[in-house]
Amino acid sequence: MDRIAIIGGAQLHGEIPVSGAKNSAIKLMAASLLTDEPLRLTNMPRLADTRFLGKLLSRLGASVTESDGPDGQQTLLHAPEITSGFAPYDLVRQMRASFNVLGPLIARTGQAKVSLPGGCTIGARPVDLHLQALEALGAKIDLHEGYVYAQAPRGLKGAEITFPFVSVGATEHAMLAAVIADGVTVLHNAACEPELLDLQECLNAMGAKVEGAGTPTVTITGVARLHGATHAVIPDRIEMGTFAVAAAMAGGEVRLTRARPGLIDSLLVKLEEAGCGVEPTADGVIIRRSAERLKAVDIETAAYPGFATDLQAQFMALMTVADGESRIRETIFENRFMHAPELMRLGADISVSGGEARVRGVARLEGAEVMATDLRASVSLVIAGLVARGETTVSRIYHLDRGFERLEAKLTACGAQVRRIKGDGEAEL
Numbered sequence: 001m002d003r004i005a006i007i008g009g010a011q012l013h014g015e016i017p018v019s020g021a022k023n024s025a026i027k028l029m030a031a032s033l034l035t036d037e038p039l040r041l042t043n044m045p046r047l048a049d050t051r052f053l054g055k056l057l058s059r060l061g062a063s064v065t066e067s068d069g070p071d072g073q074q075t076l077l078h079a080p081e082i083t084s085g086f087a088p089y090d091l092v093r094q095m096r097a098s099f100n101v102l103g104p105l106i107a108r109t110g111q112a113k114v115s116l117p118g119g120c121t122i123g124a125r126p127v128d129l130h131l132q133a134l135e136a137l138g139a140k141i142d143l144h145e146g147y148v149y150a151q152a153p154r155g156l157k158g159a160e161i162t163f164p165f166v167s168v169g170a171t172e173h174a175m176l177a178a179v180i181a182d183g184v185t186v187l188h189n190a191a192c193e194p195e196l197l198d199l200q201e202c203l204n205a206m207g208a209k210v211e212g213a214g215t216p217t218v219t220i221t222g223v224a225r226l227h228g229a230t231h232a233v234i235p236d237r238i239e240m241g242t243f244a245v246a247a248a249m250a251g252g253e254v255r256l257t258r259a260r261p262g263l264i265d266s267l268l269v270k271l272e273e274a275g276c277g278v279e280p281t282a283d284g285v286i287i288r289r290s291a292e293r294l295k296a297v298d299i300e301t302a303a304y305p306g307f308a309t310d311l312q313a314q315f316m317a318l319m320t321v322a323d324g325e326s327r328i329r330e331t332i333f334e335n336r337f338m339h340a341p342e343l344m345r346l347g348a349d350i351s352v353s354g355g356e357a358r359v360r361g362v363a364r365l366e367g368a369e370v371m372a373t374d375l376r377a378s379v380s381l382v383i384a385g386l387v388a389r390g391e392t393t394v395s396r397i398y399h400l401d402r403g404f405e406r407l408e409a410k411l412t413a414c415g416a417q418v419r420r421i422k423g424d425g426e427a428e429l
């Protein structure tokens with residue numbers, strides 16, 4: 001298994017282009033199952049997650065072709081017919097969003113057998129809201145031996161669906177299923193994350209009639225069929241936020257490009273409050289920090305536009321060396337502090353009680369061997385390694401490879417000392 005080694009102490013100076021959003025790309029890829037014409041996605045990140053999903057889509061009958069075109073990295077997805085409605089455990093357990101093939105499969109073919117999903121183990125993460133939404137649209141759902149068996153032989157029918165609480169995945173799933181259902185579907189208490197708006201734009205480019213994504217009420221007027229389209233994946237706001245925190249941690253000046261800073265206002269406000277320079281630009285943001293130590297600030301995660309849970313681990317890493325005590329409340333996932341004990345191996349002073357962590361900033365961290373436990377936790381350890389004295393080695397970075405494209409190369413280009421150590425012990429970078 002690969003590891004990442006970081007030698008702490010170097011400031012970051014330079015430019016980092018932000019990739020397309022993983023959490024959007026994988027839902028857009030699933031949308032390709034809704035039409036027999038090709039869907040071309042541009043600004044595509046090349047990640048373990050997009051590879052896994054590509055494998056699953058191929059198994060269901062789609063061709064998935066990656067290329068580098070004038071618009072950068074793109075993926076052409078084409079499912080002239082669905083040759084199998086079976087999404088096996090091995091391909092779905094690796095990532096949660098694979099489960100979102102269920103809705104398109106039922107909508108297009110009237111049946112599917114899809115394994116219950118995996119994904120980061122940051123909580124129990126049931127899929128009850130997904131299944132309730134599909135049932136409301138007329139699917140008959142049975143669960144046996146870890147699989148969802150779904151049937152809608154006469155097609156799906158539009159419905160009013162009120163989510164009891166906000167779920168990004170369930171909102172996306174309901175949208176994906178309802179676009180070719182018969183009649184109008186209204187989703188109440190829908191998630192408002194930017195990736196929902198990206199999905200709406202892609203589906204509408206394919207001929208769907210979706211309105212309101214990005215607000216709590218989404219209206220979908222079903223159409224008989226969708227057609228092919230070209231769509232550019234939205235920039236990855238979590239990757240942008242991660243590099244912003246990395247620059248704040250290491251110090252120096254980093255220009256993030258190909259990004260939309262407005263999507264991470266809740267983080268940028270906190271970085272400014274901590275004493276960091278934040279200057280929005282036409283296509284991104286410049287993050288500056290001088291030698292001065294940052295001040296501790298509190299955060300609480302929340303659904304968009306609140307502080308993203310996917311940036312909580314990175315912010316905790318930043319607070320380990322801030323001046324004072326920071327309170328970090330996690331409200332979305334019940335088990336998303338697994339990075340805390342690993343940060344403590346580096347010398348951080350953190351106590352966790354229920355959904356709250358208290359981080360008492362220390363003067364310095366010391367390099368150590370640490371282990372990645374999930375995707376965002378992994379990168380929080382790399383960020384901590386940027387300032388830890390000596391060498392930090394992060395193992396199990398297959399988590400990190402799920403969601404960060406060329407992380408070492410992007411950091412190294414700004415002066416960080418980060419290298420990948422291949423499983424056989426040989427250094428790659």
Ligand SMILES: CC(=O)N[C@H]1[C@@H](OP(=O)(O)OP(=O)(O)OC[C@H]2O[C@@H](n3ccc(=O)[nH]c3=O)[C@H](O)[C@@H]2O)O[C@H](CO)[C@@H](O)[C@@H]1O
Nearest residue numbers: 023097125126127128129130167168169170309310332333
């Ligand atoms: C691939 C992807 O896009 N992942 C993102 C997505 O995950 P995901 O779509 O899984 O997150 P949700 O918004 O659905 O989860 C929010 C909360 O609802 C709970 N829940 C969800 C569905 C359900 O049927 N029942 C239920 O109880 C979850 O356990 C969690 O506690 O949004 C999260 C919240 O912004 C992000 O952290 C993830 O990075």
Ligand SMILES: C=C(OP(=O)(O)O)C(=O)O
Nearest residue numbers: 096097119120310375376
């Ligand atoms: C939790 C994440 O991904 P997933 O939902 O696929 O586990 C994430 O992107 O931080």
